[in-house]
Amino acid sequence: MSQKGCVKCGGQETGTKEVAMTGTGLSKFLDVQHNQFVVVYCKNCGYSEFYNKNSSKASNIIDLFFGG
Template sequence: MNHQGQGCIKCGSRDAEQKEVAMTGTGLSKMFDIQHNQFIVVYCKNCGYSEFYNKKSSRASNILDLFFG
């Protein structure tokens, strides 16, 4: 992939991957809000720095661009 950003803000590496994750809240939100707690985590494979993006408000196509700035 060709990303125009600067690289990881911590180490400058361009080697990043993304993965979909689900997080639970506390109390009743554990049972009822699972679909609202879907995130995409983008992480630098060099230093491990990670950022989370709400899946519903982010387009998968531009998440790596957001991570690299």
């Protein structure tokens, strides 16, 4: 049976942040930040993963981080 937790340290506590980033080409030149992500990070070691905000369901993001 696999144990759930951070893939780097096994920590069980996570935090989340929302970030926006520019794309390439003209959007980068004009500083248009239309790419939105949810960052899930381990509160113990800081390991982070980015999830596309538009395609990820908020209730499942933590499960994805833990490998669920």
